[in-house]
Amino acid sequence: MHSGQTIAQNSGAADSFFNQLKVHCGRSYEGRIISGGRDGDGFTGERLVMQVLSCKENTVKIPFYVGNNRSRTWVFTRNNHRISLKHIHRHEDGSDDAITLYGGTASNSGTSSLQFFPADAYTCNLLPAACTNVWWVTVSDTSFTYNLRRVGSERVFSVLFDLTRPVEMKGTPWGWKEDE
Secondary structure, three states, rough: OOOHHHHHHHHHHHHHHHHHHOOOOEEEEEEEEEEEEOOOOOOOOEEEEEEEOEOOOEEEEEEEEEOOOOEEEEEEEOOOOEEEEEEEOOOOOOOOOOOEEEEEEEOOOOOOOEEEEEOOOOOOOHHHHHHEEEEEEEEOOEEEEEEEOOOOOEEEEEEEEEEEEOOOOOOOOOOOOOOO
């Protein structure tokens, strides 16, 4: 196979993954912790909902609600057949949290169902302990998973969302800004 064909096929994987996210725009799904949950972590025992709220040509924004906490939004951005994942965190009054916009960009085009996001330089400077974080997201016809692993530690966290059962979710995250 010619190397140009391989590159074209691989770059299509990231675009396919991104387009699979967009299919769910306007829908919300309930999730459950499948790894790493523990009492007192702020997640365990709470209703977990992802809301695919905004889908633009190259950006998909997915608020992640934890009980009544509407502080988190995952932002997937496609650029040059690579996808980045950033985490927006806001306070209830809508102001930015001091720890926001961390994440990373896929180091390759991944697959149509799986993307890895190693922590970027901004994340390392903002949160030195998170410098070894790797996030990965999977998407299929039936499920979406959000995963975090802090390499070199026991830190792992995974949430599985059932894409076959949309749930009702009204409202937006704290400080929602459509055009940021």
